[in-house]
Amino acid sequence: MKPPFAKLLIANRGEIAVRVLRTCRDLGIKTVAVYSEVDRNSLHVRYADQAFALGGKTPAESYLRGDRIIEIALQCGAEAVHPGFGFLAENPGFAAAVATAGMAFVGPPPKAMAVMGDKIQSRQEMVAAGVPVIPGMTEPCPDPAAAAGFAEQIGYPVMLKASAGGGGKGIRVVRSAGKLEAAFRTASAEAEGAFGDGRMYVEKFLERPRHIEVQVLGDHRGRVIHLGERECSIQRRHQKLIEETPSPVIDAATRAAMGATAVAAAEAVGYYSAGTVEFLWSEGEYYFLEMNTRIQVEHAITEEVYGVDIVEWMIRIAAGQELSLDQAVQPRGHSVEVRINAEDPELGFLPAVGKLRNLRMPSGPGVRIDSALYRRMEVTPYYDSMLAKIIVHGSSRDQAIRRMQRALAELNVGGVKTSASIALEILGTEEFQSGVYDTGFLERWMAGGRPQREPYAREAAIIAALHRHHLARRRSIRRAGGGGLSPWVAQGRRTGWGGGGR
Amino acid sequence: MKYSIENRAGQSLEGDVVEVEGGRYQVRVDGETLEADFADVDRLGQCAVLLGDRSFGASVETEAGDETHLVVRIAGFSYSFRVFDERELAAGVLDSPGPGRAEVVRAAMPGIIVGVKVAAGERVEPGAPLVVLEAMKMQNEVGSVHGGVVAEVRVAVGQTVSAGAALVRLEPPTDG
Structure with missing residues (x-):
């Protein structure tokens, strides 16, 4: 069969660039990598058919240079550009510029991206589309007095959120009226500094919420389906660490209802390509949080249970092909993902750098590795700390968890501290095993002087x-x-x- | 050769390692004698170890090139040790016995100091946050491994630091 494109450029690095490259290979598409000065030896460069230097070390000097990337793509005759996640993936200007240059952007329409990228505007659209949202302001609020007035109406606790926020910046929980003003000022200053936009909004704070998101896929003809949920409540400072699907609290009826809501959200903004509608779930109710208009880090667990290559569909849809999947697709078994981040859990998750000397990767039945790791790789402070993902699939939740424990026991990443050890501990907790956990679990557990399990202390000493x-x-x-x-x-x-x- | 093996919590174990023949050892710990077989598989850290008839695929690395500072990983669990041989012990390489040890807490990466949580003279527990460093768009609490008494805070809020810069100097607690 003829490939959807002859050649595709991947405007990204690391694990996700390798992930996209692999699907391109599967489809017979020639690949083009771009790289920064420090990424010359990276796997994504070695795996690609062609590679072009962007120069620089920081993202601004390299992977955020949209003009230069489009120039390279045109020069080498690429027909499409896949942005991966992060960097330019949710930049509507870049998406539009790729299209203007006569190439296909492997992602959603720039307009849908722009709407969903704005917390306040997306919320207004969702309210209009009948998607449930958390009780909160529909207009941004410039000063603490207005915020205090609104908080009185909906009742404490409330959450202050930056209008242009992301990555946990500019977010504060306020439990009483007396603490609102100070929290507003610091959060607003943080948002102003990080995003150049200090506007905030106030919403009801949900107790012990779970972060559950729904994968959607849509094509140019307006056909949108969902591929079930992902449970992402094991997180710290809004950074996810372990994800699983199905969620332990979602039954088939709730899945269908949440899925239909996610599809309605996507349809309301004329969405096509792959996207993720994030919900907060609390005591059986769920509320729209935001939509991520890109491939998501944790997409692989959905691929495992649905047997679908989501990146392949993104590429086919970008080439104008029709979605041949329909809503009859059913999940099979259970999948868990652990993110391997370069960070030291014993020192407050401080990002770790260094040279990776020793490396042993897991494999075997039901284990999938999406990784950019290689021996003697230098982990630098310039980019995101996520190095690899371990994804397992099992016929049941129990089997999937045991497989992940086995995979993490096989893994060795030496020379750089990683989050693998803490993930292994979390998998063994009663909360994770029973499936009764929420977004606050990880921080409470870390703060509560978690029990030290050291089964091989004496042997290790010898x-x-x-x-x-x-x-x-x-x-x-x-x-x-x-x-x-x-x-x-x-x-x-x-x-x-x-x-x-x- | 006799060794003193000290873990993160400052507990130590005395071990005597005698090589029987290439790669095979007798290890005496706490009055128990073990037959051991140790092979460095790839000189990058993968080790094949037999302790009696128990088999381990362990991973061992030195921390920051310091041969006395070893990290051992077995089945996903990670253990950090200081290992001193009898000559080093006799020469007094350890600044003090037990968990107390002078420590300089350094920046693991370049960043900006956005918070200082301790002052000179304050006693801190292992792992307690000392300084907040903003790097990679994230605020990170930098803590002490061993804990102790803050001897000196070398940075102030707003200061830019390079990787490896000394942030806080700690001394062992005086009351043992």
């Missing part, structure tokens, strides 16, 4: 002593044996025989 002994011995042999090279290797180097191959 291994540490053996290793130290071994290092000392190796060094003494090297000293005695002249530079540590075996006579064969030394001879080979002298005569110019290389090590051969890779």
Whole structure:
């Protein structure tokens, strides 16, 4: 079958760039990578058919240079541009510019992106479309006095949110009237600094909410379907760490109802391509939170249970193909994802940097790895700390959890601290095992002096002593044996025989 | 060779390692003697270890190139140790016995100091936040590994710091 495009440029890096490249390969599409100065050796560069330097180190100097990326795409004859997530993925200006340049943007229409990208405007549209939203302001609020008045009407606790917010910035929970003014001023200043927009809005704060989102897919003809929910409540400061599907609290009837709501939300803005409608779920009620107008980090768990390649559909839809899936698709089994982030959970999740020396990746039945990791990779402070995702699929929730525990036990990422160890601990908690958890669980559990499980403490100590002994011995042999090279290797180097191959 | 192996919490274990023949050892810990077989598989950290008949695919790395500072991972669990041999112990390499140890808390990456949570003279627990560093668009609490008494705060709010910059210097608590 003829590929949807002859050539596609991926305007991203890391794990998601590799993910998109792989589907392109599956479809027979030639691939083009772009890279910053520090990403020269990255997997996405090595996997692509062509690669072009963007220069620079910071995102602003590299992956955010939309004009330069479009120029490269035109030069090398790409017919389409996939933005991945982050960077330019939700920038309607970039999406429009790609189309203006005569290429296909692999994503939604810029107008839908713009509407959904604005918290206040999207909320107004959703109210008009009959999608349930959390009781709150429909207009932005410039000063604390107006916020206090509104908070009195809906009752405390309330949440203050930046109009242009994201990544947990400019968000405060206020539990009493006396604390509102100070919280408003700091959150507004934070939003002003981060986004150049200090407008805030006030909404009802839901107790123990769960973050549950629905995947949607739509085509140019206006056909939109949903691919069920993803449970994303294991998060810290609004950064998700573990996701699963199905959600332990969603039954088939609720899934159908939430799915229909998500489809209505997408239809209200004329959506096509893949998108995610995020809801807060609390005590059986659910409310629209926002729509992410891009491929989502955790899309793979949906792919596992529905047996669908979402990136493939994004590309086919961008090429004008009709969605041949219909709402009769059913999920099968259970899937869990753990994000492997370069951060130290023992030191408040401080982002970690360093050179990755030691690497052992899990595999085996039901385990999928979406990763940008390689041995001797340098983890730099310039980009997002997510390095890889482990995704498992099982016939039941129990089996999927056990598979994830097995996969995390197989994983070794040495030289850089990662979130893998904390994820393994979370999977073993009674809350996670029983499925009774909410978005506040991780922070409460971390703060509550979680029990230290150290099943191999004594063995590890003995291994540490053996290793130290071994290092000392190796060094003494090297000293005695002249530079540590075996006579064969030394001879080979002298005569110019290389090590051969890779 | 005798070793003292100290964990994050400051508890230590004494071990005596005797090589029987290439890669095979006798290890004595707490009066118990174990047959051990240790192989460094790839010189990058993957180790194949037998302790008696129990088999481990462990991963061992030195922290920041410091041979006395080892991180051991077994089945996803991570353990951090300081390992000193008998000569180092005799020479007094340890600044103090037990958990107390002088510590300089450093910035793991370039960023801006947006909060300082301690002052000189204050006693802090292991893991307690000392400084808030904004990097990668995120605010990060920087904590101490060992805890102790704050000897000196070297940064102020608003200051830009480079990776590796000293932020806070801690000294062991004096009351042991």
